[in-house]
Amino acid sequence: MPSKKKVAILYGGRSVEHGVSVNSARNIYEFIDKDLYEPLPIGISESGQWYLTQGVSKDITLGKPLGLILDTRNSGIILLASGDRIKMDIVFPVLHGTDGEDGSIQGMIKAIDLPMVGTGVLGSSLSMNKVVAKKMLKEHGVPVTKFLAYRYSDRSKISFESIVNKLGMPFMVKSASLGSSVGVSKVSRKSEFKKAIEDSFRYDNELIIEEFIQGREIECAILGNNPPQASNPGEIVISKNYEFYTFDAKYVDPEAVTIQVPAKLDKAVSQSIRKVSIKAYQALRCEDFARVDLFLTRRGKVYVNEINTIPGFTNSSMFPMMWKERGISFTELITKLITIAFERYHNNKRVERGFESNLKF
Numbered sequence: 062m063p064s065k066k067k068v069a070i071l072y073g074g075r076s077v078e079h080g081v082s083v084n085s086a087r088n089i090y091e092f093i094d095k096d097l098y099e100p101l102p103i104g105i106s107e108s109g110q111w112y113l114t115q116g117v118s119k120d121i122t123l124g125k126p127l128g129l130i131l132d133t134r135n136s137g138i139i140l141l142a143s144g145d146r147i148k149m150d151i152v153f154p155v156l157h158g159t160d161g162e163d164g165s166i167q168g169m170i171k172a173i174d175l176p177m178v179g180t181g182v183l184g185s186s187l188s189m190n191k192v193v194a195k196k197m198l199k200e201h202g203v204p205v206t207k208f209l210a211y212r213y214s215d216r217s218k219i220s221f222e223s224i225v226n227k228l229g230m231p232f233m234v235k236s237a238s239l240g241s242s243v244g245v246s247k248v249s250r251k252s253e254f255k256k257a258i259e260d261s262f263r264y265d266n267e268l269i270i271e272e273f274i275q276g277r278e279i280e281c282a283i284l285g286n287n288p289p290q291a292s293n294p295g296e297i298v299i300s301k302n303y304e305f306y307t308f309d310a311k312y313v314d315p316e317a318v319t320i321q322v323p324a325k326l327d328k329a330v331s332q333s334i335r336k337v338s339i340k341a342y343q344a345l346r347c348e349d350f351a352r353v354d355l356f357l358t359r360r361g362k363v364y365v366n367e368i369n370t371i372p373g374f375t376n377s378s379m380f381p382m383m384w385k386e387r388g389i390s391f392t393e394l395i396t397k398l399i400t401i402a403f404e405r406y407h408n409n410k411r412v413e414r415g416f417e418s419n420l421k422f
């Protein structure tokens with residue numbers, strides 16, 4: 062029997078979504094097929110230190126401190142105390158938000174030439190920034206909401222009246238590069254405006270303001286590369302107590318939402334959502350997997366809201382649920398992700414790194 066592949070599960074991270082990542086990673090650690098893989102839990106503390114932990118634990122700093130070996134012939138991670146190299150065959154970043162989902166960690170793993178599950182540098186950073194992502198999606202003919210974008214340094218130019226003129230009211234104010242609804246507010250009257258802007262800038266140097274779409278919240282799970290497959294769409298039905306899908310509605314209040322997988326949709330609408338989701342995934346250079354979030358209005362208009370390149374794997378997360386509906390268990394899903402990632406890594410070896418020339422240096 063071939064030896065088990067060592068899968069480093071990276072979790073935690075310097076992000077407002079640290080806790081969500083711990084919950085996601087706990088499930089991956091529990092459900093990964095232990096006959097095929099040996100999971101190595103690597104926690105990143107809230108201040109950014111790396112530790113080899115005993116299972117996946119919220120007490121990351123109780124683990125053994127780790128460092129990186131920046132040498133592609135002998136790349137990887139070392140135990141700081143002993144200097145021993147920790148061997149791994151592939152890295153699975155189960156990190157949400159800043160550093161983990163935005164291409165930073167992906168770039169580091171690429172630079173030390175380790176195989177990795179999920180979207181690489183370009184797709185991660187394109188998808189993470191809601192302004193850049195919307196511009197790219199528009200360019201590819203994927204329907205998105207009307208929006209305006211502002212940098213912190215230009216905050217004095219933000220005018221409530223001009224926003225209302227362009228987008229109407231209510232509108233949404235969101236940090237450009239965050240997730241889990243942190244830094245997201247709905248503005249329905251002028252008195253809510255200042256706080257919404259301050260809140261978004263608190264977490265980011267850029268914000269996006271969007272017209273408010275009154276619609277159903279639909280999500281579609283994508284898996285694979287050539288070609289990617291789309292799940293049946295699912296729906297998050299949010300209780301009337303919430304104005305939108307807030308952090309509390311997502312993770313704290315178990316009564317806040319009802320999840321419907323598959324969503325009750327006409328066949329044609331479901332088909333068009335799957336098609337547009339794949340288009341969005343490809344437009345944003347996503348790899349291996351992602352979750353595409355959309356709005357569907359009463360009149361049947363579809364908008365792509367955002368793409369999550371590392372969607373949640375918590376107990377209430379849609380991505381695994383949507384594949385379960387297609388007959389793929391959590392364990393099989395993890396195996397598929399790792400297999401797809403290895404395949405992509407090997408296919409990419411086709412690309413030459415060097416270039417023979419007469420350049421003198």
Ligand SMILES: Nc1ncnc2c1ncn2[C@@H]1O[C@H](COP(=O)(O)OP(=O)(O)O)[C@@H](O)[C@H]1O
Pocket residue numbers: 206233235239240241242243245271272273274275278305306307354366367
């Ligand atoms: N343009 C919009 N119209 C209506 N609701 C929105 C809009 N943008 C965001 N929302 C609401 O806010 C939630 C969080 O916004 P989203 O863009 O998905 O950010 P995050 O990355 O934090 O999940 C969405 O799930 C939705 O409920």
Ligand SMILES: [Mg+2]
Pocket residue numbers: 241242354367
């Ligand atoms: Mg979202």
